[in-house]
Amino acid sequence: MARGIRARATERTTRALLLRRVDYGETDLVVTFLTEAMGKVGAIVRGGRRSQKRAGGALEAMQTTEVMLE
DSSP: OOTTOOOOOOOEEEEEEEEEEEEETTTEEEEEEEETTTEEEEEEETTTTTOHHHHGGGGSTTOEEEEEEO
């Protein structure tokens, strides 16, 4: 691999149920999803508390959504 070029992380899209969300820092969230493909997964959502227009109610507990994890 060439120097200075970062390998792209593996991305995976799956349907998920949001089980829990915890505020982290000023704008981020730590969330726990129950996914169809990978089971229970923890993730950080950068800027998740910043704008309700983009995410709407998708980041409320017990909502089903499609997520892309990398």
